[in-house]
Amino acid sequence: MALGTSDHRALIPASMLAGAFLALACAPLSQPPDTDSVLPLNAITSLFGAPVVIAFLIRSRRGVQGVAS
Numbered sequence: 001m002a003l004g005t006s007d008h009r010a011l012i013p014a015s016m017l018a019g020a021f022l023a024l025a026c027a028p029l030s031q032p033p034d035t036d037s038v039l040p041l042n043a044i045t046s047l048f049g050a051p052v053v054i055a056f057l058i059r060s061r062r063g064v065q066g067v068a069s
Helices: 008-026 040-067
Strands: none
Touching: 008 040
16 A cells, blocks of 8 residues: 555565665664663564554555445
8 A cells, every 4th residue: 555556576675675674773772772781673663563554454444434334
């Protein structure tokens, strides 16, 4: 839905690049300053990824409501 195409030749590289960018953007956030501890990267990425998934679900539900019933 984000790219406006269902062509896998575009979707697979785009999802790989988006995932790599998200992991690289979250990596510095997983190491809090002035501490020796490291937070799990998957916990940090889920904080950013969950709202995106929820937004896509809400958007897809709005489109389905007009067709069903």
